[in-house]
Amino acid sequence: MPRTKFVCGNWKMHKTVAEAVQLVKELAAGLGDVAGKVQVAVAPPFTAVHAAAQAAAGSAIEVAGQDVHWEAQGAFTGEVSAAMLAEAGCRHGIVGHSERRQLFGETDEAVRKKVGALLAAGLAPIVCVGETLAEREAGRTLEVVDRQVRQGLAGLDAGALGRVTVAYEPVWAIGTGKTATSAQAQEVHAAIRKILREMGGSVADAIRIQYGGSVKPENAQELMSQPDVDGALVGGASLKAKDFLAIVKGALR
Ligand code: PGA
Numbered sequence: 001m002p003r004t005k006f007v008c009g010n011w012k013m014h015k016t017v018a019e020a021v022q023l024v025k026e027l028a029a030g031l032g033d034v035a036g037k038v039q040v041a042v043a044p045p046f047t048a049v050h051a052a053a054q055a056a057a058g059s060a061i062e063v064a065g066q067d068v069h070w071e072a073q074g075a076f077t078g079e080v081s082a083a084m085l086a087e088a089g090c091r092h093g094i095v096g097h098s099e100r101r102q103l104f105g106e107t108d109e110a111v112r113k114k115v116g117a118l119l120a121a122g123l124a125p126i127v128c129v130g131e132t133l134a135e136r137e138a139g140r141t142l143e144v145v146d147r148q149v150r151q152g153l154a155g156l157d158a159g160a161l162g163r164v165t166v167a168y169e170p171v172w173a174i175g176t177g178k179t180a181t182s183a184q185a186q187e188v189h190a191a192i193r194k195i196l197r198e199m200g201g202s203v204a205d206a207i208r209i210q211y212g213g214s215v216k217p218e219n220a221q222e223l224m225s226q227p228d229v230d231g232a233l234v235g236g237a238s239l240k241a242k243d244f245l246a247i248v249k250g251a252l253r
Helices: 016-030 046-056 082-088 098-104 108-121 133-137 141-152 182-204 217-224 241-250
Strands: 006-010 039-043 061-065 092-095 124-129 165-168 210-211 231-234
Touching: 006 092, 006 210, 006 241, 016 046, 016 061, 016 241, 039 092, 046 061, 046 082, 082 108, 092 108, 108 124, 108 133, 108 141, 124 141, 124 210, 133 141, 141 182, 165 182, 182 210, 182 217, 217 231, 217 241, 231 241
Parallel strands: 006 039, 006 231, 039 061, 061 092, 092 124, 124 165, 165 210, 210 231
Antiparallel strands: none
């Protein structure tokens, strides 16, 4: 069974409610016959999640949270639970993004707990991993990614693992305009799939591994044509309907 490609736009701290609704409508209108052939999601800021999900209703566009807290509720000022995301219309939750790891101290242990919370609420985790430039230059890429995958997904059985998407996002490629070559991406994606196979057996063949880091209309098709690159997590280029739709269409070719 070939894996259905999965492209998710990570809007980061962009888009008001009105802007989010507008962009979702443009995306829904522009999907055309790609709808249903590529899985498509967008991750608005929390404030716009509900409105974006309502605007996406009836279309093939799904909504993701950009982060989640692992507890169900409580005195955690500023945080949002998985059940809250689900009720607001999310199907997915992004965890372990390098900006969360680097700027907000998110650890592999936090990622593991967040993955558990998402799964318990019926949401599909998108788990980001990736090395920094210093780590790549020191030849430590596969070691870093191995640790992030094994610790972030620790304790999941094959059934739970099968609901996860992994996003390989080399930190040096995020928002920098520098993209990994398709060969660099494929090398790491294949290594990740091997780890997933060690962890969960044959379910690894069904798990989508997205590439992220300066994905653009010009490079998306080449990246996603690699055998283990099953889609993309797109930041900057997901903020404009035309660019994001071109990337989604690139997944089909
Ligand atoms: P970028 O971001 O496409 O702007 O590089 C990707 C991401 O951070 O998910």
